[in-house]
Amino acid sequence: MNNAPYLIPASAVVAEEEIKKSRFITYLAHTPGIENAKAFVAEIKAKHADARHNCWAFVAGRPEDSMSWGFSDDGEPSGTAGKPILAQLTGSGVGEITAVVTRYYGGIRLGTGGLVKAYGGGVQQALTQLVTNEKAITVQFTVSCEYPHIALIESILASHNAVQVNTEFSHNVVMTVEVDARNADQIAEEIVNRSRGQVSIAGLNNNQ
Structure with a gap:
């Protein structure tokens, strides 16, 4: 599993241009997951039901995860729309x-080369307007400890910008914490070592 952060859209973008009397409107949106991607495509298709074509592509997960890619030429000649959009x-x-x-x-044929340029170019232009955020990959695990260890654990978590999602107090203390996936093993190891093994960690897979 790749734990490195990646960029995601911060907000939607709409860009429009006219090429040989054909009007091209490009929409970009943040769509986490394939279902959200398909829902957005359906939304734009409904909005422009009178258009000749609504061609699309999505990268619904990590940028390099081809299992989350999809595209459609929506009636344009094969390879002239969906693939150029996906390539961008x-x-x-x-x-x-x-x-x-x-x-x-608009009544004037663009030819296959013209279509590739129009669809790919439209997305390329829209991407120049896109504002992005960095998405950090996080994991959660639980820490079980006696009450005297709370201060130590909270100090370690704070030094790593970890978030306490939930804390349960009974005969002992059980904290659910969320941390950057890249540092999870190191944080867990530090907690165990500094508590001299008196704190237990659960829910952390070493194959993350």
Whole structure:
């Protein structure tokens, strides 16, 4: 599993241009997961039901995870729309993103090369306007300890910017913490070592 952070869209983008009397409108949106990506495509298709084509592509997860990619030419000649759109998205290094390019036909054929340039170019232009955030990959695990160890654990968690999601107090203390996945094993090891093994960790897979 890749624990490195990646970029995701901070907000939606709409870009429009006219090429040989055809109107192209490019939409970019943050869509975490394939279901959200498909829902966004359906939303734009419904909004522009009168358009000749609503071509699209998505990268619904990590940028490099091809299992989360999808695309469609939506009636344009094969390979002239969906693939050029997807190529721009995968080349951007941004994840959880969907692009839909709506085309209102203007009566002048663009040819296959012209279509590739129009669809790919529209997404390329929209991407220049895109603002992104970094998505950190986090994991949760539980820490069980006696009351005297609370201060030590909270100090270690604070030094690593870890978040206490939940704390239960009974005969002992059970904390659920959320940490950057890249540092999870190191934080857990530090807690165990500094408590001289008197604190137990659960829910952390070493194959993260």
